[in-house]
Each structure stands twice: as structure tokens, then as C-alpha cells.
Amino acid sequence: MIQNPGFLLTILAFVAVIGPLVFVHEMGHYLVGRWCGVKADAFSIGFGPELAAWVDRRGTRWRIAAFPLGGYVKFKGDMNAASQTDPKWLELSAAERSESFPAKPLWQRAAIVAAGPAINFLFAILILAAFAVAYGESRTPAIAGQVQPGSAAAAAGIEAGDRIVSLNGREMGTFDDIRLYAQIRPGEPVAILVERDGAQFTRQGQIGAVEEKDGFGNSFRIGRLGIAPGDPVIEPVSLWRAPIVAIDRTGDIVRTMVETLGQIIGGGRSVKELGGPLKIAEVSGQAATLGVESFVFFMALISINLGFINLLPIPMLDGGHLLFYGLEAIQRRPVSPQVQEWAYRSGLALLLTVMMLVTFNDLSSFGLWERLSDLIG
Template identity: 80%
Template sequence: MIHNPGFLLTALAFVAVIGPLVFVHELGHYLVGRWCGVKAEAFSIGFGPEIFAWVDRRGTRWRVAALPLGGYVRFKGDMNAASMTDPAWLEMSAQDRAESFPAKPLWQRAAIVAAGPAINFLFAILILATFAFVHGESRTPAVAGVVQPGSAAAAAGLKAGDRIVSLGGRDMATFDDIRLYAQIRPGEAVAMVIERDGKTFARDGKIGSVTEDDGFGNTFQIGRLGLAPGDPVVEPVSLLRAPVVAIERTGQIVRTMIETMGQIFSGGRSVKELGGPLKIAQVSGQAATLGIESFIFFVALISINLGFINLLPIPMLDGGHLLFYGIEAVQRRPVSAQAQEWAYRSGLAVLMAMMLLVTFNDLSSFGLWKSLSGLIG
């Protein structure tokens, strides 16, 4: 029986996940900014009241704040932590303008902004590459070793020994491909291409839906075909191939994120599945109870998530800045200050609405609303 972590472990685990990842993300902006000759006026881990800070010899104020839910690098010429351009930068001296962010060429500004998400992906790839080198790569063939009676696979007429060539038009190279495809599609119809005794044929089926408990009291629906693999095949991974395996796994994780987001927007999944900082804190503590490897793997997942979310084309996020730079590259002039201000206000409203939604979902998953309704009733 897995026990839920206590509050102290949950809090420590959350800080241990978010703190380093925010630092890594902002360090990407900072390092590329320095490489481009931009002065960083402040480097902050967290928001809100300052806990402690120091100023380095370059004049950058390094600060740690009370709310470890993000961070920022404020470059010279930025008006605020969201990197909105300060109109007063044009009034600076020539020397100050030369080391300000708005004065840099478009490609340099884009590189500085993209560096944050990029380093989150690189950080995760480093972790996953280490895991691949240590544990090897699962290459179990996409062949049904066992077909569970009464399962979705059995209903579709699959038999032991069948090789699953594709599901929903997607090639299945390994048994892990089958699992990853099915688990986010509970109850969905699926077109199957099967190879049996050297002959290939198509079958229409439906992915089964099962309710699982993660051991911490959380239940969720997950897709299952009802297949079990044959003998597992784990191939050793060389030091040179480890990054390749890690990049492939990162790509699979990002594709899963995109597909699940698409399901939420299309109505295939409930918005209640969206989680926020409280949920991350809870799962951080849970991952910590499962051992150091599970915790480190969770850090890699959150790092990928952080990089992906920041690339969304929402003003206030890195992706929003990159969108503006893309428009600037096309029209050969910056987006007007009025349009940017409107976009930033809209982006802030979207982010605040999303934060309220995921916080509501988090509290619901903790049973708060049910407890309150019980007290009121």
C-alpha cells in the first residue's frame, strides 16, 4: 500500500522540482542574452516579496522570492517581468541602448526568448539519455503475446501471435507504441492493421476503457486494448545513441501532450483533467515517495511540460513573444505598441482564467468542494 506523502515532503518535493526547472529556464534566457551582449538587470526565482538577493559585478540583481511558481530575467530595456518593451529605452545613452534588449537584431531577440524553452527540453533530454544509457531501450515487438478474454482486442478478433502493424493509421514499431497510443484514447474507435501468418488485413475495433487507481487515492480512465506482450526485449544503449533515444522519447511525450490538449478542446476529454501548481505539488510528493529515479523522471516530464507550455503563442509567454517576432519578420516592422499592450492584457486575462480553472480542478481533486458541501448540508 502506497501512502500519501505528508505536507512537509510534498512542499519540499515541489520546491525541489519547480525551483531548479525555473532556474534552468531563466538561465537559458540569461546565457543567450549575455552572449548577445544584453545586460540583465534582474534574475529572479519566484515572484512576490524578496527573501534574499545579491548584485554581481555585472550589475545583475539575483533574487529569490517567496512564491516559487515561476521566475524571470529582466533585461535592460524591459518595462516589467513580462519583457514588455519600455518606451523610455530610446532615451537612453548610446552605450546603454547598445546593451538593451530592444536594440538587438530580430534574430538575437528571438534566440534569447527561445533559449528558455529550449534549455528545458535539453535538460529533460539529458535526464532521459542517462536513463536510456543505464537501463537500455525497450524494443519489445508489437506482437500480441496474450489476448485477454473479453477485451477490446478479443472483440476485434485479434489472436496471440498477431503483429499490430498500425493503429489509427500510425505505425506500431514496438509494444510500447501500442500502449502509448491506446492509453490516452479510452473508448475510442480505432482502425487496426494486423499481420497474421504473413498476411495483412484490416480490422475495426474500439479501445477499452478501464478505471485505474494510482495508489494515492486518485482514479482515472485509461485506454486498454487487452494485449500483453511476449518476452520483453531490452536492448543496451551506447553513449552515442542515448541522446537519440532521449530525443525520440521527448518527441513522444510532446505528441501525447498535443493530442490530449486536442481532445480537451474537441470535447473528448474533460477540462477537469487539467492540473495546476497544487496538483504538481501533490504529484511531486508522490513521486518522491517512489524513489529517486521516479522523482528524477518526474522532473524530466515537468521540464518538457514547462518548455512546451512556454512555447504556446500566448502573449506573456515566450511563445507569444516569438509570435510577435514572426509577425515582425513578415511585415518588416515591429508590432505596434498599442497592439502589443492589447495582446498582453488579453494574454494575462487568458493566463489568469487558466490559473483559476486549474486551481479549481486541483482543489476538486483534493475533495475540498465535496467536504465543504458536506459541512454546509
């Protein structure tokens, strides 16, 4: 039976996940910035009080801070860690202006900003490619080997041996496609295109919803059609094909994130499902107890999450900067400082609100509010 991690292992595992991923993300910004000739004034892993720091020969201050929940690269010409332009950059000497971030062409600024999320995706793709070479690729056909009595598939008239061609119009190439599609849609109606004895027909049904618990006692609601695959098919993956498999898997993960986020925004899922740093810390410790492979795979998932979240078009995030650069490219001039200031303040308020919400959810999942209620009662 899987044992819950202790407090020390949870903290160490969390730092071991977040620290390297933040470093990788910020290193993407830093390396592309250097390639474009921009001087970095500071490179920080974490926020808050400085635990250690040193200055390299280029004048960049490398710092490790107390709270490893993020990081930043502050380039010359930046006013703060959010990369807002400092109006005083124009007062710099010509030589200093030439190595400042605001002086660079639009495409270089966009490349520097996009490099952070891009390297997070690349990091995850390298991990998933290594897993593909080591364990192969699941290519089990999208065929119902067994149909569970009383399940959603049985109610829709699915029989053993039927091939699931598509669900709600989305093609099902493998059995994994069926599982990924159904598990995030508990209780939703579904049109099932079935192939039986060479003929195709459509069945209307509803994806089943089941409550399950993992080895750590965490409950979650997932969707199930109620079919089991036939004999598993695992194909070996060559080195040259591994990146393609990894990119496909990354695309599936990102698509699931987008669809799940859309369900939350649209009200199809509860905002209580959003987790924050405390939940990541908990799951980091749990992954660590399952072994190195599970822990490394979890790092790949978090790296994809980090890249995806940073690309959201929210000011203060990389996606917000890229949005401004897109507007600048369209209107042939930068967005006005007043609009940028308003947007950054709104973005900060939104991020703080989300952080409060996910922290509340995290504490709720730990049973804190129930314990407080018991103490007060």
C-alpha cells in the same frame, strides 16, 4: 504499500522540482542574453516578496522570492517581467541602448526568448539519456502475446501472435507504441492493421476504457486494447546513441501532450483533467516517496511540460514573443505597440482564467468542495 507523503515532504519535493527547473529555464534566457551583449537588470526565482537578493559586478540583481511558481529575467529595455518593451529605452545613452534588449537584431531577440524552453528540453533529454544508458531501451515487438477475453482486441478478432502494424494509420514499431497510443484514447474507434501468417488485413474496433487507481488512491480513466506483450526485449544503449533515444522519447511525450490538449480543446476530454501547481506539488511528493529515480524522471517530465507550455503562442509566454517576432520578420516592422498591449492584456486574462480553472480542479481532486458541502449541509 506506497504511503502518501506528508505535508512537509510534499512542499519540499515541490520546491525541489519547480525551483531548479525555473532556474534552468531562466538561465537559458540569461546566458544567451549575455552572449548577445544584453545586460540583465534582474534575475528572479519566484514572484512576490523578496526573501533574499544580491547584486553582482555586472549590475544584475539576483533575487529569490516567496512564491516559487515561476521566475523571470528582466533585461535592460524591458518595462516589466513580461518583457514588454519600455518606451523610455530610446532615452538612454548610446552605450546603454547598445546593451538593451530592444536594440538587438531580430534573430538575437528570438534566440534569447527561445533559449528558455530549449534548455528545458535539453535538461530533460540529458536525464532521459542517462536513464537509457542505465536501463536500456524497450524494443518489445508490437505483437500480441496474449489477448484478454472480452477485451476490445478480442472483439476486433485479434489473436495471440498477431502483429499490430498500425492503429488508425499510425505505425506501431514497438509494444510501447501501442500502449502510448491507446491509453489516451479510451472509448475511441480504431482501425487496426494486423499482420498474421504474412498477410495483412484491417479490423475495426473500439479502444476499451478502464478506471484504475494508482498506489495513492487517485482514480483515472485510460484506454486499453486488451493485449499483453510477449517476452520483453530490452536493448542496451551506448553513450553515443543515448541522446537519440532520449530525443525520441521526448518527442513521444510532446506528441502525447499535443494530442491530449487537442482532445480537451475539441471536447473529447474533460477540462477537469487539467492540473495546476497544487497537483504538481501532490505528485512531486508522491514521486519522492518512490525513490530518487522516480523523482528525477518526474523532473524530466515537468521540464518537458514547462518547455512545451512556454512555446504556446500566447502573449506573456515565450511562444507569444516568438509569434510577434515571426510577424515582425514577415511584415519587416515590429507589431504596433497598441496591438502588443491588447495582446498582452488578453494573454494575461487567458492565463489568469486557466490558473483559476486548474486551481479549482486541484482543489476538487483534494475533495475540498465535498467537505465544504458536508459542512454547509
